[in-house]
Amino acid sequence: MQQTLNTTLLIIGGGPGGYVAAIRAGQLGISTILVEGQALGGTCLNIGCIPSKALIHVAEQFQQTRHHSQGSALGINVSAPTLDIGKSVEWKDGIVDRLTTGVAALLRKHKVQVIQGWARVIDGKTVEIEGADTRIQCEHLLLATGSKSVNLPMLPLGGPIISSTEALAPKALPKRLIVVGGGYIGLELGIAYRKLGAEVSVVEAQERILPAYDAELTQPVLESVKQLGIKLYLKHSVEGFDAATHTLQVRDPNGDSLKLETDQVLVAVGRKPNTQGWNLEALNLDMNGSAIRIDNRCQTSMRNVWAIGDLAGEPMLAHRAMAQGEMVAELIAGQHREFNPTAIAAVCFTDPELVVVGKTPDEAKAAGLDCIVSSFPFAANGRAMTLESKSGFVRVVARRDNHLIVGWQAVGVGVSELSTAFGQSLEMGARLEDIAGTIHAHPTLGEAVQEAALRALGHALHL
Numbered sequence: 001m002q003q004t005l006n007t008t009l010l011i012i013g014g015g016p017g018g019y020v021a022a023i024r025a026g027q028l029g030i031s032t033i034l035v036e037g038q039a040l041g042g043t044c045l046n047i048g049c050i051p052s053k054a055l056i057h058v059a060e061q062f063q064q065t066r067h068h069s070q071g072s073a074l075g076i077n078v079s080a081p082t083l084d085i086g087k088s089v090e091w092k093d094g095i096v097d098r099l100t101t102g103v104a105a106l107l108r109k110h111k112v113q114v115i116q117g118w119a120r121v122i123d124g125k126t127v128e129i130e131g132a133d134t135r136i137q138c139e140h141l142l143l144a145t146g147s148k149s150v151n152l153p154m155l156p157l158g159g160p161i162i163s164s165t166e167a168l169a170p171k172a173l174p175k176r177l178i179v180v181g182g183g184y185i186g187l188e189l190g191i192a193y194r195k196l197g198a199e200v201s202v203v204e205a206q207e208r209i210l211p212a213y214d215a216e217l218t219q220p221v222l223e224s225v226k227q228l229g230i231k232l233y234l235k236h237s238v239e240g241f242d243a244a245t246h247t248l249q250v251r252d253p254n255g256d257s258l259k260l261e262t263d264q265v266l267v268a269v270g271r272k273p274n275t276q277g278w279n280l281e282a283l284n285l286d287m288n289g290s291a292i293r294i295d296n297r298c299q300t301s302m303r304n305v306w307a308i309g310d311l312a313g314e315p316m317l318a319h320r321a322m323a324q325g326e327m328v329a330e331l332i333a334g335q336h337r338e339f340n341p342t343a344i345a346a347v348c349f350t351d352p353e354l355v356v357v358g359k360t361p362d363e364a365k366a367a368g369l370d371c372i373v374s375s376f377p378f379a380a381n382g383r384a385m386t387l388e389s390k391s392g393f394v395r396v397v398a399r400r401d402n403h404l405i406v407g408w409q410a411v412g413v414g415v416s417e418l419s420t421a422f423g424q425s426l427e428m429g430a431r432l433e434d435i436a437g438t439i440h441a442h443p444t445l446g447e448a449v450q451e452a453a454l455r456a457l458g459h460a461l462h463l
Helices: 016-027 042-047 049-069 085-109 184-195 215-228 318-332 361-366 382-386 415-427 432-436 447-456
Strands: 003-012 032-036 113-116 119-123 126-129 134-143 147-149 176-180 199-204 231-234 237-242 247-251 257-261 264-267 271-273 305-307 346-348 353-358 371-377 393-399 405-412
Touching (some): 003 016, 016 318, 032 134, 042 085, 049 085, 184 215, 361 393, 415 447
Parallel strands (some): 003 032, 176 264
Antiparallel strands (some): 247 257, 353 405, 393 405
């Protein structure tokens, strides 16, 4: 006999957007059920942001130790290190486990009922759980099913053809790896694998790596990639893989065919909204390309049906999903909210790291804004020197008429941690004088933020 449950809010998807919405709803006293077919934490915690940063850290530590085994300028000498990748993966899994267990505990604490299973949408108020003989009736339905990797028809996954999921849990390291896709996922993992000792090549259809970012910002990453010995095949298109000879067939800009020998091929050509497999069609929602169309309150075209995160399209960022989830819970509780952030930081954990918050110089120009653009190099920053990392810079974009800051960009070691200061200054409507007049601690990388603002005003102190 089928069991029927009733709730005010039903959330499909337990990733960053879904679980944050559930926690906030629980805090606000809204009766909430969350349905998740796999592990709590979604792509981000299990097979995305967190495990990739863990693997990047392992790779960085291994490379540093190897560097010291060859006699470093710091006077540290060690014998050549060896890598037990099984142990590295175990450590990474331990972090993931602690975080997902923590999410489960928070949901319990806030009296959210979690149902393990695959949801099948019947209508805007009814969802069935496949194979569990359970039907759930709700007043509000929140769709938070995230995104999945884009597959290439000529490179079907399996065997030596892997996605980022398999790349984050290697049983052994390949001698040679080809990464298809020079965006942030491909480069983050490609750089990590190179530091772990694999020979890495990157095939990218566009004319440069990280094509979503401007050329000046990506130049230090390009230099680092070349220094690491990663081979780049830019403006090359993939044609297929020959399993018998372990070769990837690509076409160069002149139309000639090349055969690249490799042990594994990592397909990292982007992600798309996860709209398939749970009968979303039953709702007949308005779409925005492959994503669900939402308004500035995350409402879909059907009353009391909401959508957040990657399912609603770009920017596909966990922190955007979290903020949207929190807002939807507050709207259901009767609060007045809108989703209109001044900027959402995008961070790329390559070596060096990249941060973009707000408008780039090109975007400001396209918006018809007359702006001052000013950058300060880490080569003139004392803290960067002590970290052996002098490449990169901080760049500020501000209106010429009133000095209102409209964008920040940075490239360098550890600049991901500057994203908070960048976002905060934009949300608070800071002007160049506000940043220039704030005393920044010395010696820190953050001094480059103050110096970029000072330089925009015409009086940088350390340049």
